[in-house]
Amino acid sequence: MPNASSPTAAPAPTRSGRPTAARVARIAGLLALVAVVLLFPSLAPDPFILSVGVVILSYAVLATSWNLVGGFTGYISLGHAAYSGLGGYATALLILRTGLDPWLALIAGGLIVALIAIPVGIASLRVRGASFVIVSIALVLILQLTFQSWHDFTGGSGGLRVPRPFGTEVLRPEQHERFFYLHAVLLALALLTWWAIERSRLGAGLKAIREDEDKAQALGVPTFAYKLTALVTSAFFTALGGGLYALWFGYLDPIFQFSILVGTYMVLMSLLGGVRSLFGPLLGAVVVGYAVEVFKSQYGDTQLHLVATGVLLGLVVLFMPDGVIPALTSFVNRRRRAASIREVSAEELANQREEAAR
Amino acid sequence: MTGSQGSVATQDLTKSFGGVRAIDGASVAFKEGEINALIGPNGSGKTTFFNCVTGMIRPDAGTVTYQDRDVTGLPPHRIARSGIGRSFQLCRVFPRLTVLENVLVAVQPHGLLQRLRGSRNAADVGRARELLARVGIDHLEHAEARDISYGQQKLLELAGVLMGDPHTIMLDEPAGGVNPALVERIADLVRELNAEGRTFIIVEHNMELVMGLSDHVVVFDRGRPIAQGTPAVVQDDPLVLEAYLGV
Amino acid sequence: MTGALFAQSLVLGVLLGGLYALLAAGLTLYFGVMRVVMIAHSAFLILAAYLAWYFHETSGLDPLLSLVITVPLFFVVGYGMQRFLVSRLRPISLTTMSVLLTFAIALTIEGLLGFVWTGTQRRVQLGYSGTSIEVAGVSIAVVKLIAFALAAISLGALFVILRKTSFGRALRATTQHPEAARLVGIDTDRVAGLGFGLGLATAAIGGTALALDYTIYPSLHWHWIGPLMAIIVVGGLGSIPGAAIAALLLGVAASLLQVPLGTTWAQTVFYLALFVTLMIRPQGFFGGRLAQRF
Incomplete structure (x- = not known):
């Protein structure tokens, strides 16, 4: 173990020039976030709003879990609904078939899905990006197909009723409140995991993979093992998110569980909020989740929400691939520091080089 | 680290892209503890050779050894870990x-x-x-x-x-695209690090730098070594002149 | 399985495989030239099918005639898509970002189709819709034959374009070594645009063929993109002959499995093949060095 008081030891570097002020602001922001989450159920005017709160938190769990692989490695999974859907079904089937306690079933479901993610990762992560995306979409399509047809086991396209973990004496608003807090706890765990990985050597290796996989390998990063670790961790949390949602919602339909659209929401939320930051996906989930719920209640289930989602995703990809919030902050920063224009843009150079090498 | 062990060495290394043989049965042995240079005209396979040695590309045939251990086909991070x-x-x-x-x-x-x-x-x-x-x-x-x-x-x-x-450092064109002052600085760093016992294998086009810096030079042409030795010996080799000047 | 049933399934498999081959060729073409996984390929396929259906509904003419409009239209749209959208993406993250972009386009097309023509299932009714011919005990629907012929002719044309024309040479050069292609004076950007247009034109033809024989609805494209992506991975990303061979083999396999397993489970053969390929030979079975990197 290295000696923390060695002469070269220095405080952990922070990006800001004034670490104390930044740290105070960060802690204040975190406390405010916790306070908002804790108080929300008592502030919500009616059970409907509270249930919207549960949905948004669920989206936040899924997006944050997605970001464990998407944000760290840059490998975009469009079929993460496969893991949330499997988590829901695993939880429900374990309760129904084995009579397991619902909460144990939830955790066991998460572990099972994490195991399933291993062969998926082995197949899709040995080569670069394209195969991973293709497998992610294929996975969700094949699961939708099989869960619709496999009547004996999954209830087929008729759906599956999930037993409620709380007795009938617990009324609807109370149910919503409990699940709101449960989702908040899960979200906190997912955020904590992201934070811990981000600061670790594993995280340093993962971020290096995102930036330049060949280079990372040449520096000794075991890229395949790291990518697999990220995927399995992500699948585990995504499955817990799906399972918890299933316990709350009480019903599973393969069309919605294994929906391409749900996977798209996870990507859109993370991209919108910024994949490189801890709270980016959460922020994206609040914005997109709220918009989706409002859109649904205003216009019903029309095809327009597909168009809106598609157009929004396209615009983000084309104009703000780093996320809307990061783009806005860097825009503000750049205006503030307009004087310090660098003479050579190294990124432009890198892009040109990349282009030349293609 | 003793000098008795071999550094990077290849035996009949071959790699083709499509119909083109980028490396054509190359057998090279670099010298442990020295500053080795790998030179040759553009397209002579130097970078491909680097990529094969460091595991970025899998050779079609032949072996790569490092410190007398066979490292052919190992993934890049394992090769990095081996030093x-x-x-x-x-x-x-x-x-x-x-x-x-x-x-x-x-x-x-x-x-x-x-x-x-x-x-x-x-x-x-x-x-x-x-x-x-x-x-x-x-x-x-x-x-x-x-x-x-x-x-x-x-x-x-x-x-x-x-x-x-790393015990051995392979640099691909360290002086490419940088100003003369920085070239000097990099050269000094290489000498310092070499004095600490690190072996270097350097691909470089700046002949002045190569000749001033290296102890041992290997010349590549069309995917295989055509000459090797001290800078002075290599400079006078007729095959090298032919490869570079086409005379 | 009886011999007659086997022969019937085999023929149907080959006919379906032909259509898959054409569509997969387009999909792998984009990847070869631009490293783009074009998720919207099958959404354009369904769009073309809708246009053929709508053309037939409003004009009463044969939906095949809609090709005169849709093929050039799609070619231009494809060219524009590459030049004005895909080329805007940063080269460094092109593969992943292009997936997202084309995915967004697919969602938009699906939504617009549902918005304009509702989610109702549509089908073209033609005088020859129900007719079939019988050869050696095997009965083949005429529409399937037409669809296959269309696919075979287009695939042949694509082959001739790529092998025999100077544009084809430029395109192949761009695929294999873009930098070298630029050095010998090929305008690789323009070639990429034209390649994209060519790929999308195959979707127009495939869509029209599809409209003859299938009931169509907006979300149908998901049922196509899965198998098509599996085909191009099995064939080796970027390899057109690989895509064609994999398409025929998997089409026949799916068709044969349909008898004992039913339609849904037979579909899983594509995904199984995808999974097995990535496990044992990630670069695909017919792909070159290109596929190893992706």
Whole structure:
């Protein structure tokens, strides 16, 4: 173990020039976030709003879990609904078939899905990006197909009723409140995991993979093992998110569980909020989740929400691939520091080089 | 590290792309503890050779040995761990990581717990700062790598390679695209590091640098070595003149 | 399985495989030239099918005639898509970002189809819709034959374009070594645009063929993109002959499995093949060095 008081030891570097002020602001922001989450159920005017709160938190769990692989490695999974859907079904089937306690079933479901993610990762992560995306979409399509047809086991396209973990004496608003807090706890765990990985050597290796996989390998990063670790961790949390949602919602339909659209929401939320930051996906989930719920209640289930989602995703990809919030902050920063224009843009150079090498 | 062991050596190494033989049965042995140079006209297979040795590309045939161990076909991170560090032609850094983070990437020990340990621990950060100071860019540690100049990126890449504490360092055109002052600085660093016992294998087009710096020169043409020896010997070799000047 | 049933399934498999081959050729073409996984390929396929259906509904003419409009239209749209959208993406993250972009386009097309023509299932009714011919005990629907012929002719044309014309040479050069292609004076950007247009034109033809024989609805494209992506991975990303061979083999396999397993489970053969390929030979079975990197 290295000696923390060695002469070269220095405080952990922070990006800001004034670490104390930044740290105070960060802690204040975190406390405010916790306070908002804790108080929300008592502030919500009616059970409907509270249930919207549960949905948004669920989206936040899924997006944050997605970001464990998407944000760290840059490998975009469009079929993460496969893991949330499997988590829901695993939880429900374990309760129904084995009579397991619902909460144990939830955790066991998460572990099972994490195991399933291993062969998926082995197949899709040995080569670069394209195969991973293709497998992610294929996975969700094949699961939708099989869960619709496999009547004996999954209830087929008729759906599956999930037993409620709380007795009938617990009324609807109370149910919503409990699940709101449960989702908040899960979200906190997912955020904590992201934070811990981000600061670790594993995280340093993962971020290096995102930036330049060949280079990372040449520096000794075991890229395949790291990518697999990220995927399995992500699948585990995504499955817990799906399972918890299933316990709350009480019903599973393969069309919605294994929906391409749900996977798209996870990507859109993370991209919108910024994949490189801890709270980016959460922020994206609040914005997109709220918009989706409002859109649904205003216009019903029309095809327009597909168009809106598609157009929004396209615009983000084309104009703000780093996320809307990061783009806005860097825009503000750049205006503030307009004087310090660098003479050579190294990124432009890198892009040109990349282009030349293609 | 004793000098009795062999450094990087290849036996009948072959790699084709489509119908083109980029490396054509190359058997080369680099000298342990020395500054080796690998030169040759454009397209003679030097970078492909580097990529085969460091595991970025799998050779079609032949073997690569390092310190008398067969490392053919090992994945790049295993080769890096066995003690070979490398830089890339045109210099590659992680553009959106800070200068300090760039260097810290190279600390990837065995064992899950070791890997889950904070990457910004005092020991690692201290060593990274030492290396940044050594190459002379420690004042930039908080800048993102994409925001520093090309020459600084080259130095950063070298610091990152050194963080892995490699015994053998393979540099692909270290002087390419940088100003003469920086070339001098890089050359000095190479000499210093070599004096500490590190072996170098350098691909370089700057002949003045190659001849001034290296102890042993291998000349490639059309995917195989055509001459080797001290700079003075190689310079007078008629085959080398022919390959370079087409006479 | 009886011999007659086997022969019937085999023929149907080959006919379906032909259509898959054409569509997969387009999909792998984009990847070869631009490293783009074009998720919207099958959405354009369904769009073309809708246009053929709508053309037939409003004009009463044979939907095949809609090709005169849709093929040039799609070619231009494809060219524009590459030049004005895909080329805007940063080269460094092109593969992943292009997936997201084309995915967004697919969602938009699906939504617009549902918005304009509702989610109702549509089908073209033609005088020859129900007719079939019988050869050696095997009965083949005429529409399937037409669809196959269309696919075979287009695939042949694509082959001739790529092998025999100077544009084809430029395109292949761009695929294999873009930098070298630029050095010998090929305008690779323009070639990439034209390649994209060519790929999308195959979707127009495939869509029209599809409209003859299938009931169509907006979300149908998901049922196509899965198998098509599996085909191009099995064939080796970027390899057109690989895509064609994999398409025929998997089409026949799916068709044969349909008898004992039913339609849904037979579909899984594509995904199984995808999974097995990535496990044992990630670069695909017919792909070159290109596929190894992706």
